[in-house]
Amino acid sequence: EAQVTQNPRYLITVTGKKLTVTCSQNMNHEYMSWYRQDPGLGLRQIYYSMNVEVTDKGDVPEGYKVSRKEKRNFPLILESPSPNQTSLYFCASSLYGQSEKLFFGSGTQLSVL
Amino acid sequence: AQRVTQPEKLLSVFKGAPVELKCNYSYSGSPELFWYVQYSRQRLQLLLRHISRESIKGFTADLNKGETSFHLKKPFAQEEDSAMYYCALRAGAQKLVFGQGTRLTINP
Numbered sequence: 363e364a365q366v367t368q369n370p371r372y373l374i375t376v377t378g379k380k381l382t383v384t385c386s387q388n389m390n391h392e393y394m395s396w397y398r399q400d401p402g403l404g405l406r407q408i409y410y411s412m413n414v415e416v417t418d419k420g421d422v423p424e425g426y427k428v429s430r431k432e433k434r435n436f437p438l439i440l441e442s443p444s445p446n447q448t449s450l451y452f453c454a455s456s457l458y459g460q461s462e463k464l465f466f467g468s469g470t471q472l473s474v475l
Numbered sequence: 476a477q478r479v480t481q482p483e484k485l486l487s488v489f490k491g492a493p494v495e496l497k498c499n500y501s502y503s504g505s506p507e508l509f510w511y512v513q514y515s516r517q518r519l520q521l522l523l524r525h526i527s528r529e530s531i532k533g534f535t536a537d538l539n540k541g542e543t544s545f546h547l548k549k550p551f552a553q554e555e556d557s558a559m560y561y562c563a564l565r566a567g568a569q570k571l572v573f574g575q576g577t578r579l580t581i582n583p
Contacts, residue, residue: 366518393569395571397573402484402575403575404479404481404561404573404574404575404576405561405573406573407570407571407572410569412569418569420570421570421572452519454519463521464511464521464571465518465520466518466519466520467518468518469518
């Protein structure tokens with residue numbers, strides 16, 4: 363089944379403990395992106411990637427890192443999580459870019475204590 | 476600055492009644508607009524985009540550049556339309572700006 367897979371679905375951690383949220387797609391999409399969803403703010407883009415080894419900042423990149431070593435994977439890394447990064451995170455992919463239909467993962471609810 | 480505004484956080488209508496979810500945008504360039512929907516326990520998915528001028532599940536949306544709006548409409552609401560709806564604007568090559576979302580509830 364063609365889809366975007368995120369793991370884990372839920373994660374509770376403490377301030378400062380490095381974590382990685384994985385994202386994988388099996389559709390051979392070139393474009394991948396991370397969003398965070400907060401009440402009253404909608405979805406905001408964190409980072410995106412046009413292709414392997416090509417990444418760029420979105421609107422809210424502070425405190426996050428990404429990498430794109432393989433086409434299918436686009437992990438989101440929080441080197442030193444803080445409570446203001448408590449949020450619902452979505453990974454998405456599309457064939458080429460934002461004009462194309464975006465396929466979303468099921469989301470990761472992160473709580474940083 | 477690019478911005479998408481969905482003025483209603485919550486919208487409740489009765490089954491069979493018309494539905495209109497409002498979306499206004501601010502963008503100096505040529506806008507490209509989308510509606511995404513998230514049904515209960517499902518992933519966020521594309522509902523429609525203005526360049527396609529399509530009708531999906533009975534929903535339509537017309538881009539009004541004069542009023543900078545892209546309202547989503549359906550003449551007769553159905554219970555399965557209950558969901559979270561997001562309006563989105565493509566602002567620049569790779570930037571998609573989302574509105575705050577509107578939770579639509581269709582009452583039986």
